[in-house]
Amino acid sequence: MNAKLDSGVTTRPVTRQTFDEVLVPTYAPAAMVPVRAAGLEVWDQEGKRYLDFTSGIAVTSLGHAHPGVVDALTRQINTLWHLGNGYTNEPVLRLATALTEATFADRAFFCNSGAEANEAALKLARKYAHTKFGPHKSRIVSCLSSFHGRTLFTVSVGGQPKYTEGFEPLPQELSHIPYNDIEAARAAITDDVAAVIVEPIQGEGGVIPGDKQYLKALREFCDATGALLVFDEVQSGVGRTGSLYAYQQMDVTPDILTSAKALGNGYPIGAMLTTEAIAQHFGVGTHGTTYGGNPLAATVGLKVVETISQPAFLERVVQASAKIFGNLEQLSADYPQVFGKPRGMGLLIGLPMAEACKGRSKDYTKLAEKLGLMLLIAGPDVVRLAPALVVSDEQILEADRLMREAVEAFVAG
Numbered sequence: 007m008n009a010k011l012d013s014g015v016t017t018r019p020v021t022r023q024t025f026d027e028v029l030v031p032t033y034a035p036a037a038m039v040p041v042r043a044a045g046l047e048v049w050d051q052e053g054k055r056y057l058d059f060t061s062g063i064a065v066t067s068l069g070h071a072h073p074g075v076v077d078a079l080t081r082q083i084n085t086l087w088h089l090g091n092g093y094t095n096e097p098v099l100r101l102a103t104a105l106t107e108a109t110f111a112d113r114a115f116f117c118n119s120g121a122e123a124n125e126a127a128l129k130l131a132r133k134y135a136h137t138k139f140g141p142h143k144s145r146i147v148s149c150l151s152s153f154h155g156r157t158l159f160t161v162s163v164g165g166q167p168k169y170t171e172g173f174e175p176l177p178q179e180l181s182h183i184p185y186n187d188i189e190a191a192r193a194a195i196t197d198d199v200a201a202v203i204v205e206p207i208q209g210e211g212g213v214i215p216g217d218k219q220y221l222k223a224l225r226e227f228c229d230a231t232g233a234l235l236v237f238d239e240v241q242s243g244v245g246r247t248g249s250l251y252a253y254q255q256m257d258v259t260p261d262i263l264t265s266a267k268a269l270g271n272g273y274p275i276g277a278m279l280t281t282e283a284i285a286q287h288f289g290v291g292t293h294g295t296t297y298g299g300n301p302l303a304a305t306v307g308l309k310v311v312e313t314i315s316q317p318a319f320l321e322r323v324v325q326a327s328a329k330i331f332g333n334l335e336q337l338s339a340d341y342p343q344v345f346g347k348p349r350g351m352g353l354l355i356g357l358p359m360a361e362a363c364k365g366r367s368k369d370y371t372k373l374a375e376k377l378g379l380m381l382l383i384a385g386p387d388v389v390r391l392a393p394a395l396v397v398s399d400e401q402i403l404e405a406d407r408l409m410r411e412a413v414e415a416f417v418a419g
């Protein structure tokens with residue numbers, strides 16, 4: 007039955023309604039369906055234009071359809087797509103070289119997403135601890151309200167119990183501690199801990215920057231117990247905070263760093279970076295993935311890293327950040343009944359809802375979207391801004407105007 011595909015299936019009109027008919031309902035996408043985008047502009051099926059201050063959740067950091075990325079990928083598409091891990095390829099060799107030269111790391115492992123990068127990091131940390139210290143050293147310590155992905159291991163390590171409900175039995179030997187609480191970390195990081203995983207700035211958990219002193223203390227407790235320190239920079243990495251990776255502004259060096267999201271500017275890629283000594287514990291056959299480090303993803307990653315790590319590019323991120331922070335501080339001062347003080351780093355910015363408007367971040371972003379501005383939330387209490395790092399001063403002004411119009415509409419109704 008139905009062996010033959012209806013020849014009209016590729017041209018039949020599709021709408022937002024189609025989503026509710028044929029997709030597994032894990033998401034509740036917006037009412038409009040985007041069809042085209044360039045830079046920070048997006049157009050929907052009706053031809054309506056939006057200013058994108060989401061970057062697809064901190065992913066398209068060079069903007070949509072960035073000409074340099076399009077050109078590099080197009081050339082690679084016409085050259086070599088895929089070989090499998092029985093062969094290496096030039097783009098992945100170049101990308102690994104670029105990433106190790108630009109960071110603390112000596113070695114890179116590539117995969118296809120942030121969850122997979124964290125999965126690799128956690129598996130490597132356990133392997134390292136078991137080999138070096140014995141099987142008793144297997145505990146993973148992570149933070150409450152953290153987010154590390156949706157595989158069973160990473161979602162269990164993540165600090166949001168609502169995401170693991172119903173998926174039991176969960177992986178064992180996991181502990182969750184409050185973020186930015188040094189005493190809780192001191193108590194939790196005992197001799198049986200294999201790894202501590204932390205976001206230098208919590209993204210999904212509400213855009214909460216880690217205190218330098220806290221991250222330094224984690225480093226100290228890890229050194230004292232032989233645990234590995236893993237920085238999840240899936241959201242904070244690749245220029246988002248004004249340095250290539252956020253740890254570079256924190257005076258703390260992790261043992262393992264994970265990267266994804268912006269590394270591919272929308273093309274799926276993940277990376278786990280680590281030192282020579284630790285990498286040796288992932289010998290031939292211990293871990294792998296079919297697509298990891300394929301020529302297409304690696305070509306995009308290389309172009310992205312090359313572009314973003316230019317000092318002038320990163321200086322502009324810091325400058326754009328200061329402008330947006332200035333605007334948001336003024337907005338929150340003008341509407342203290344709606345918004346609290348903005349927080350974050352670089353162009354990863356959270357604007358918390360004031361006490362009286364708790365739980366209503368989505369109501370606000372929906373109003374902004376109607377007016378033509380795409381914004382994110384970070385939970386029900388925080389509006390999140392993550393524009394492409396190439397955002398112009400004019401776009402910053404336009405976003406400010408639209409956010410003010412949206413807050414007027416919010417207050418009115």
Ligand SMILES: *Cc1c(COP(=O)(O)O)cnc(C)c1O
Pocket residue numbers: 118119120121122124153154155156205209210238239240241242266267
């Ligand atoms: C998005 C995110 C992940 C998960 O990445 P996926 O590509 O969705 O698997 C992990 N950690 C952090 C900090 C993230 O923001």
